[in-house]
Amino acid sequence: MSASATQHTGGAAGAAGVATVPAIAPQAPSRLQRWRGAGNLLPALLFLGLFFLAPLIGLLLRGVLEPVPGLGNYEQLFANSAYARVLFNTFSVAGLVTLFSLLLGFPLAWAITLVPRGWGRWMLNIVLLSMWTSLLARTYSWLVLLQASGVVNKALMALGIIDQPLEMVHNLTGVVIGMSYIMIPFIVLPLQATMQAIDPMILQAGSICGASPWTNFFRVFLPLCRPGLFSGGLMVFVMSLGYYVTPALLGGAQNMMLPEFIIQQVQSFLNWGLASAGAALLVAITLVLFYFYLKLQPESPVGASNAR
Amino acid sequence: MLLTPNAMSRRMRFGLYFTTGVIALFLLLPIVFIVLLSFGSSQWLVFPPPGWTFKWYGQFFSNPDWMSAALTSLKVAVLTTVCAVALGLPTAFALVRGRFPGREMLYGLFTLPMIVPLVIIAVAVYALFLKLGYTGTMFAFVVSHVIVALPFTIISIINSLKLFDQSIEDAAVICGASRLQAVFKVTFPAIRPGMVAGALFAFLVSWDEVVLSVMMASPTLQTLPVKMWTTLRQDLTPVIAVASTLLIGLSVLVMVIAAALRRRNEISA
Numbered sequence: 001m002s003a004s005a006t007q008h009t010g011g012a013a014g015a016a017g018v019a020t021v022p023a024i025a026p027q028a029p030s031r032l033q034r035w036r037g038a039g040n041l042l043p044a045l046l047f048l049g050l051f052f053l054a055p056l057i058g059l060l061l062r063g064v065l066e067p068v069p070g071l072g073n074y075e076q077l078f079a080n081s082a083y084a085r086v087l088f089n090t091f092s093v094a095g096l097v098t099l100f101s102l103l104l105g106f107p108l109a110w111a112i113t114l115v116p117r118g119w120g121r122w123m124l125n126i127v128l129l130s131m132w133t134s135l136l137a138r139t140y141s142w143l144v145l146l147q148a149s150g151v152v153n154k155a156l157m158a159l160g161i162i163d164q165p166l167e168m169v170h171n172l173t174g175v176v177i178g179m180s181y182i183m184i185p186f187i188v189l190p191l192q193a194t195m196q197a198i199d200p201m202i203l204q205a206g207s208i209c210g211a212s213p214w215t216n217f218f219r220v221f222l223p224l225c226r227p228g229l230f231s232g233g234l235m236v237f238v239m240s241l242g243y244y245v246t247p248a249l250l251g252g253a254q255n256m257m258l259p260e261f262i263i264q265q266v267q268s269f270l271n272w273g274l275a276s277a278g279a280a281l282l283v284a285i286t287l288v289l290f291y292f293y294l295k296l297q298p299e300s301p302v303g304a305s306n307a308r
Numbered sequence: 309m310l311l312t313p314n315a316m317s318r319r320m321r322f323g324l325y326f327t328t329g330v331i332a333l334f335l336l337l338p339i340v341f342i343v344l345l346s347f348g349s350s351q352w353l354v355f356p357p358p359g360w361t362f363k364w365y366g367q368f369f370s371n372p373d374w375m376s377a378a379l380t381s382l383k384v385a386v387l388t389t390v391c392a393v394a395l396g397l398p399t400a401f402a403l404v405r406g407r408f409p410g411r412e413m414l415y416g417l418f419t420l421p422m423i424v425p426l427v428i429i430a431v432a433v434y435a436l437f438l439k440l441g442y443t444g445t446m447f448a449f450v451v452s453h454v455i456v457a458l459p460f461t462i463i464s465i466i467n468s469l470k471l472f473d474q475s476i477e478d479a480a481v482i483c484g485a486s487r488l489q490a491v492f493k494v495t496f497p498a499i500r501p502g503m504v505a506g507a508l509f510a511f512l513v514s515w516d517e518v519v520l521s522v523m524m525a526s527p528t529l530q531t532l533p534v535k536m537w538t539t540l541r542q543d544l545t546p547v548i549a550v551a552s553t554l555l556i557g558l559s560v561l562v563m564v565i566a567a568a569l570r571r572r573n574e575i576s577a
Binding site for chain 1: 395398424430455458549
């Protein structure tokens with residue numbers, strides 16, 4: 001900061017002061033100075049432009065250019081009932097996964113906030129460990145756990161809850177279990193940060209004013225958690241829309257989601273036009289939702305500006 | 309009172325802790341389960357296993373396909389880490405220290421690969437490399453992995469560079485060092501935690517990457533997750549549990565290193 005400030009005042013006055021010092025910013029016009037250092041951006045910009053932006057734009061263009069220019073691919077995507085079903089699946093799975101990961105993440109975040117620091121740190125470590133452990137390894141594990149002769153079915157049968165193995169893989173149940181599991185950390189981390197910032201006195205005030213624990217929970221605590229719930233939930237919803245590995249392994253053919261559909265069109269049917277239309281739709285939805293996510297961030301009532 | 313455990317009713321506290329315990333177990337279950345199964349003697353992944361064995365590890369390490377996949381994974385991850393840090397370092401400097409307009413937008417651009425679904429990046433890059441005839445090469449793996457690893461390194465380096473007081477670097481220059489010397493001898497050591505964290509993130513992202521790798525792979529060149537993916541589609545053999553355990557093991561190792569480094573920095577700071 002200070003260095004650039006002196007360079008800005010630059011000119012003749014500054015020159016007197018730094019004249020004896022070697023090699024501090026040459027006295028260049030200020031417009032050039034503003035762009036000083038911007039050259040460092042070039043390698044990464046070139047790289048991303050060449051290998052990320054150009055292919056991405058190219059892909060999105062194919063949706064309106066192949067096989068014939070026009071909106072034919074989009075028409076197909078919405079008119080064909082099989083494709084419309086893929087869209088419906090994508091949203092309903094993402095919605096279910098968001099719901100379940102919120103339900104499971106909430107008590108965990110709450111307990112981490114409540115317990116003594118040392119315990120809380122250990123629980124956060126478990127959350128981080130599961131977040132950074134190989135996605136494929138965890139999905140494989142669920143595949144084995146949930147299969148007809150798997151541990152979950154055996155345990156349920158031993159407990160007498162069911163007397164025939166449930167079908168829990170290659171269907172909606174498998175996808176929702178596996179993906180909710182994977183998304184829990186993405187709920188816990190933002191939610192826990194929000195809860196940590198809530199002043200316990202507010203809740204005490206609520207109970208002193210006569211609120212029952214239930215009223216206090218629903219009317220005071222939950223509204224205060226809302227920023228964390230919203231940002232975590234929205235993030236999980238967006239991520240779920242674009243997930244490929246877990247739905248492809250744990251789901252069946254009848255609940256295919258948009259990412260799997262795109263890959264299938266490319267790899268099996270070589271139908272780049274339709275795949276690109278699907279891709280454009282997914283990118284558009286993701287970016288719009290992400291825009292709302294960013295909008296939501298600064299409005300947190302327990303943010304830094306309000307903290308005591 | 310909902311945030312002070314002592315003021316909560318006993319029943320409520322018990323309920324919350326019990327639920328939490330179950331959820332924490334739920335988080336750990338698949339990880340522990342798969343590690344245990346890799347030592348189980350049952351071909352059909354029966355649990356609890358009838359006996360314990362290293363048989364599957366023997367099969368993994370004596371199979372040239374699995375070994376070459378593991379080696380490729382390691383090579384790709386190391387190259388990705390080096391490239392991501394080399395590209396991320398100058399970018400972070402420009403974004404933190406530059407005063408040019410549009411920095412916010414550029415920051416958004418550099419983090420875009422984190423937001424765009426992986427499948428889309430995979431298909432887009434695949435289309436490009438298909439045209440250029442690069443699919444199934446080391447180059448394709450590394451380039452595609454660097455795209456998704458770069459945001460992690462840039463963010464980590466930016467975070468530690470923001471904490472570094474630039475006047476210290478200027479002091480070195482005033483004392484006679486060249487700007488480059490000052491950056492290498494003063495600034496780099498000071499922001500090392502961010503550089504190391506960025507490198508570790510890049511390594512983990514590449515080491516575990518499935519979607520991009522599946523699209524880039526050829527029958528002769530594949531990474532460990534690709535080999536697991538293709539094998540999984542045929543059967544659930546315990547050898548996959550071994551590969552999973554190795555993936556988990558390396559991730560845990562990297563996390564422990566990161567935690568140890570963080571603690572050392574906290575103490576020295």
